[in-house]
Amino acid sequence: MTTTTESDRAVSNLEYDLVTVLKNKAEAVKAYDIYIQDAQSMNSQPCVELFQKLKEEDIQKAQEIRHHLQQVMQHGRM
Numbered sequence: 001m002t003t004t005t006e007s008d009r010a011v012s013n014l015e016y017d018l019v020t021v022l023k024n025k026a027e028a029v030k031a032y033d034i035y036i037q038d039a040q041s042m043n044s045q046p047c048v049e050l051f052q053k054l055k056e057e058d059i060q061k062a063q064e065i066r067h068h069l070q071q072v073m074q075h076g077r078m
Contacts, residue, residue, distance in 0.1 A: 001019060012076070018065055018072060019069065020070065021065055022065045022066060022069060025058050025061055025062040025065060027060055028055075028058050029058050029062065032051050032052075032058070033055075039051055070078055
């Protein structure tokens with residue numbers, strides 16, 4: 001039985017986790033455009049504003065995740 005070490009992997013578990021979370025945030029940001037359009041078509045300004053707020057929050061979180069990923073990729077950790 002062969003044991004896989006951290007150095008045997010293409011990316012570390014932490015890098016993989018950060019990439020996965022970043023991907024999920026990017027998909028959410030894209031989906032909010034559809035949700036905003038749906039709310040606009042229903043003339044629901046409160047929902048439009050909510051989705052816009054959530055989109056902005058996810059954009060900010062994605063930027064933070066990206067920063068962490070860059071640090072981990074450059075230094076192996078935060």
